[in-house]
Amino acid sequence: MKWIYLAIAIIGEVLATSALKESQGFTKLVPSIIVVVGYSIAFYCLSLTLKEVSIGVAYAIWAGAGMFLIAMIGYFRFDQKLDLAAVLGITLIAAGVVIINAFSKSVSH
Numbered sequence: 001m002k003w004i005y006l007a008i009a010i011i012g013e014v015l016a017t018s019a020l021k022e023s024q025g026f027t028k029l030v031p032s033i034i035v036v037v038g039y040s041i042a043f044y045c046l047s048l049t050l051k052e053v054s055i056g057v058a059y060a061i062w063a064g065a066g067m068f069l070i071a072m073i074g075y076f077r078f079d080q081k082l083d084l085a086a087v088l089g090i091t092l093i094a095a096g097v098v099i100i101n102a103f104s105k106s107v108s109h
Contacts (some may be wrong), residue, residue, distance in 0.1 A: 002052040005045040010062055012042035014069045021078065057106050064097035 016038025023031035049058050071090050074080040082090070100106075 002049050005048040006053070006058060006061060008067070009042045009045035009049060010065045012040075012045065013062070013066050014073065018023050018073050018077070019024045032060050050058070054106050057100060057104065060100055061097050064093045081101060 016035045019031040019034035019038060023035055026032045026035075038070075046058065046062060060064065068090055071082065071086070075082060
């Protein structure tokens with residue numbers, strides 16, 4: 001269940017961050033509501049995850065996956081191009097998340 005909570009936290013954070021861009025500084029009502037609800041869900045589910053997963057590992061996965069997904073949304077939805085350095089950095093962070101999940105003894109599977 002801890003991984004489901006973490007996945008929900010990641011999805012909530014990604015939706016909220018995407019809506020944050022759409023809210024135009026909280027001047028648009030619907031995206032602003034999505035921001036508040038999305039971040040509320042994200043932090044609540046992250047708090048449930050932290051009952052069973054160490055904070056460092058949970059945050060690394062949450063931040064890494066969220067960063068990768070937001071970069072993809074920025075590219076496809078907002079037409080924000082990434083240069084080689086950005087792609088390389090994102091790839092290294094994603095690789096770090098995979099390494100943590102596959103090999104770390106700090107993660108219980």
